[in-house]
Amino acid sequence: xxxxxxxxxxxxxxxxxxxxxxxxxxxxxxxxxxxxxxxxxxxxxxxxxxxxxxxxxxxxxxxxxxxxxxxxxxxxxxxxxxxxxxxxxxxxxxxxxxxxxxxxxxxxxxxxxxxxxxxxxxxxxxxxxxxxxxxxxxxxxxxxxxxxxxx
DNA sequence: GCCAACGTTGGC
DNA sequence: GCCAACGTTGGC
Numbered sequence: 001x002x003x004x005x006x007x008x009x010x011x012x013x014x015x016x017x018x019x020x021x022x023x024x025x026x027x028x029x030x031x032x033x034x035x036x037x038x039x040x041x042x043x044x045x046x047x048x049x050x051x052x053x054x055x056x057x058x059x060x061x062x063x064x065x066x067x068x069x070x071x072x073x074x075x076x077x078x079x080x081x082x083x084x085x086x087x088x089x090x091x092x093x094x095x096x097x098x099x100x101x102x103x104x105x106x107x108x109x110x111x112x113x114x115x116x117x118x119x120x121x122x123x124x125x126x127x128x129x130x131x132x133x134x135x136x137x138x139x140x141x142x143x144x145x146x147x148x149x150x151x
Numbered sequence: 152g153c154c155a156a157c158g159t160t161g162g163c
Numbered sequence: 164g165c166c167a168a169c170g171t172t173g174g175c
Contacts, residue, residue, distance in 0.1 A: 031158075053173050129156040131172055
C-alpha cells in the first residue's frame, strides 16, 4: 500500500465536503506529473487531504483510494470549467480517481509545522516550489505527520 | 493583493 | 528545439 498527499482549495472542495459526500471523484487535475501519480494509485492506498490557498494551509484529513484511474469526465464535458478539447473519449488525456472519506485529523497539521520538521524536509510539499497537487508520501513521512496530528 | 516559482504555449 | 511571454499556483 502506498501513501499520497492531494491538495484542494477548501473554498472549492474541502475535507468537510468529502465527509458529507462519503465517496467522490478526485478530478480536474491538469498537470502531467500529478496525473501520472493519479495513475499510479491503487485501491486501498491512503492519501492525506491538504487544504491549500487558504488562511492556514494544512493537512486536514485522510482518505482512501477506492477506484483506480479512469478518464476524467470533466475533461470531456464541454460544460465543465475543467473541459479540455484536446481530450477525447478515444484518447483521454486526463485521469481521475475515486476517494473515500476516512477521517479528519484530531489536529490538522499546518504547513508551518511541516516546514519546521527536519523529518519532513524531503516531502515534495515543501520542495521545488511546491506546485504539485498530487504527490507521493513515504511511510515514514506518513507516520510522522500522524504523530504531529496527535493521532 | 502581491509576487515568486513553475508549467505551458507558440513564434521563429 | 529554443526561449520569451503568459497563465497558474499558492504562500504570505
